[in-house]
Amino acid sequence: MAKKAKKQKVVKVQPEIKQTRNALMLQAKDRGIKNFRVLNKEELTQVLADGVTQERINEVVAGAVTRWKAGWGKRSK
Numbered sequence: 872m873a874k875k876a877k878k879q880k881v882v883k884v885q886p887e888i889k890q891t892r893n894a895l896m897l898q899a900k901d902r903g904i905k906n907f908r909v910l911n912k913e914e915l916t917q918v919l920a921d922g923v924t925q926e927r928i929n930e931v932v933a934g935a936v937t938r939w940k941a942g943w944g945k946r947s948k
Contacts, residue, residue, distance in 0.1 A: 896915065902919070918931055918932070
């Protein structure tokens with residue numbers, strides 16, 4: 872009695888077009904998204920996704936702006 876080997880499902884990875892951060896920033900600029908320069912690459916992909924609402928765009932941008940402003944504090948000794 873030999874055990875049958877389980878067949879593993881082969882998941883084909885769809886080759887995504889690799890976007891640079893600069894290319895994503897240019898797309899955001901064309902769409903008129905404010906403060907696109909402070910967004911990181913993940914946030915840019917979220918903002919530029921198809922079917923994303925304006926409210927979600929505003930949430931992502933507001934979070935990035937607060938993160939960016941947090942780096943501008945006084946240096947205390």
